[in-house]
Amino acid sequence: MAVTSTISGDGADLTIVIKGRFDFSSHQDFRGTYENLPHKPTRYVIDMQDTAYLDSSALGMLLLLRDYAGGDKANIQILNASDDVKRILTISNFEQLFSIE
Template identity: 60%
Template sequence: MAITANSSADGQELTIHVEGRFDFGAHQEFRDAYERIDSSPRRYVVDLKNTTYLDSSALGMLLLLRDHAGGDHAQVRLANCNGDVRKILAISNFEQLFQIA
């Protein structure tokens, strides 16, 4: 599992890439990806292209990111979801809280 983060050139968007299993073992690394940056992004993208597994801990981490980003006013997009990940997000009704692509 590896988590990396990249800011856009203007600092307005932060993209967090999650590779492998997204579970409790990723908790601190995921939080560090958005809490330990110098800019204050307006938009967040969580790229799940290379995510092979997602559990309830990961869902909780996504909710923490949403709260950090502004709660109901947050702009958080979950991108490049494979079929299994998309199914878990749908069962959890996350399409009502996040943009899912």
């Protein structure tokens, strides 16, 4: 499992890429991608193109990111999720909390 991130030149957009399994073992790496920045981004993109699996702890990590990013005002987009990952997000009603494409 690998979590990497890139920040836009103006610092407004943070893209987090998750490869492999997204579970509790990635907790520190995931939080580190957004908590240690000099300025809080205004937009977050979670790229799950290569995410093979996520569990309940991953759902919790996404909720922690949402709280950190501003709760109901957060601008978080989940992109490129596989059908299996989308199914888990949908069953968990995450489409009401995040933009999932």
